[in-house]
Amino acid sequence: MTDEFEVRRIAGRCYVKNASYFLVEWKGYSISDNTWECKGNLLGNSNLITNFLRAYRNENPGKAITRHETLLLKDTYDAKRPTGDEKPDSVHGTAKKSTRKANNKAKTTTTKPKKRSPARNESTSSVFDFDPSLSPLSSSESLDIDSSSEVSTSNEIMASNELVESARPKKKVRKMLPMVVPAGDSPVSERQTPNHIDAETERELALIRSSLKPSKLQSLRRRHGLIISPDGVMTFDKVYPPVSVVNDRDDTAFPESFVYIDRLIFHAAVPKPDSAFLSGCECIGRCRNVRGEPYCHEDNPYTNHGRLALTHSGAIYECNSACACSPRNCPNRVVQRGRKVELEIFKTAKKGWGVRAKTDIKKNTFVEEYLGEVITEEEGSIRGKVYDKIGLSYLFDMDLADGDDQKYVIDSYVFGNSSHFFNHSCRPNLIVYGVFYDSMDPSFHRLAFFSNQDILAGEELTFDYTGTNTADDTLSKKFPCHCGSDNCRNWIHI
Known part of the structure; x- marks a missing residue:
């Protein structure tokens, strides 16, 4: 017994x-x-x-x-x-x-x-x-968001620690579930399409788009605007490795409202990070890791080649600005150094825009960080209701902190990078990890995509929106799945 x-x-x-x-x-x-x-x-x-x-x-x-x-x-x-x-x-x-x-x-x-x-x-x-109050966010480059937006004044509160109210997309079916569903696949019987949006919904979307001060919005647009190279290829300016855009399928124009960013931007209601609360290692040069020597930190997630260790699971803790080790040579600084693979945004047959690799990518390689505007849970609830009306959303939870500790959501509807266009697959080649390197607050972490298999040049990059291999018919919505994998579940349940 x-x-x-x-x-x-x-x-x-x-x-x-x-x-x-x-x-x-x-x-x-x-x-x-x-x-x-x-x-x-x-x-x-x-x-x-x-x-x-x-x-x-x-x-x-x-x-x-x-x-x-x-x-x-x-x-x-x-x-x-x-x-x-x-x-x-x-x-x-x-x-x-x-x-x-x-x-x-x-x-x-x-x-x-x-x-x-x-x-x-x-x-x-x-x-x-x-207690997150004991360890506020750490420093990071950020942009001020105009707090005059009507959308940011709501006091609506989340009603559940497990699932959000049915009025907005189900954004916590599993850990790190985003809602990125093409409007054409909306389950809403009388959904509005981008070409048929009523005046009230358009006003609400305009408020979301205007959350950034006009001067800074224009500055962002100029920083990484789409340019055409002499050989006719469209790429985002000053983005390296390059991210190109191609449509060899139809005459659909690339979304004009999309603003490419290379770092998170912060809504006025989200406190700015503070590096004063970080603690770090005291290593000189490279952290102690070479040839069988133990790392100076717990459960180092990476190999000496900068790939995710086969044995690693859970959140990733990288060295930070408080560490004495070299930002260039420390093997425990991967996501913070940024993307190292060239990508291409392309028009798919049935899934709108997607992203594919321009070069071969080895298994366990960091591919891209999910970037956008960091907003509060309450703001995410409001925007989710608006996005519901047009059958799409790009809300991604920072949800390693469970229940009441979850505070923030990343919204890439207006501002984002190539990850904005990652499509769903029932057999994905990417997996998402929560990464800490500029914050000790469990409610604030980065979202990083790593390859879970070798990826060939030209292969589309995908991840599982639901984080589960089984369909859940108890959830309120489902969208047709067009991933085409041999184990396709036919529906994306949310």
Whole structure:
């Protein structure tokens, strides 16, 4: 007979015989009943480890964390350390994967530990939550957004921590679900098309487009405007590696309203990042990683060639402006250095505009960052309702912070880069990761696309909008899928 125990939080980490162990505080028990569990016993509950590391950095600002250093949170109890000879599951059990990541909980099924007794005079109902107010956003180039827009004045609030109200696109069916659906595939029975938009909807869209001050909007348009090269190829000016535009299928013009950007821009309601709250490593030159030496940071996500490590999962934490290592040579700076592959936006047969590789791309290569205007959850709710009317949206959640901690959405309806045109596929060749390098706030992170297979030149770049291999008929909308893959689900359920 086995009992089930729930993890409250991870409060420590140590290494024994080159194996990592984590100090677990158990919900409903005193901290004197803490136990050390090997990493394998957590069975993929990496969000618990991530929260622990964030909390430790928050308690120790400016302290560099080395790989094999023992770490303990304040106000915890250091239980008897493991010897390294234990077998997984033999002492304390194995953590089950949480069915709702938003709870940040994990359970174990095991024989009841000795000494364990219900906690007294201690709150056991709460689960560890990182307080974003203790670690504001860090510095990053940004543009001011005009706060005079009527759209930005609404006080509408999200009604659910799991799914957003049905009045807007379902933007959290799975982690990092965007809504990028061609208007021609709208499920709305009386949808409006770009050629048949009523006056009220056009007014609402105009308000969204006018959120940026006219002078700065024109400056952005000039910075990376479309130009025609001597050989007749259209490319975005001052964008390298080049991003070209081609339509050899019909006479459809490239969207005039689209403004190419090379960095995030921030709405007036979104606080600007502040680098003063970053902590970094103290490495000189390259971070310690060469030829079998351990990295100076936890779970370095990249190989020495700058590709995603085969064993990496979860969020990516890169070195930042507070680190002493070289911005040019550190192997833990990939996304922040920008795109390194040449891309082409092209007109597809059934999916509107798409993007394809101009050169071969190796598996696990960083391809592109999702850029746009960073807006609040509330603003995203308002814009989503407007986009619903025309059957499209380019809203992408910054949703590594679950539930009430989620604050921001990236909207690339007006401002974006090539990722604005990435299409859906049921067999995608790209996967999205949350990346931290200019912020310690869990509600603010970058969205980066990596290749999940070798990609040939000329192959279209796609990702799965829903993040699942199965259709969910309980969701309110579905759109015809035209991906053409051999495992096509026929519908995009949202």
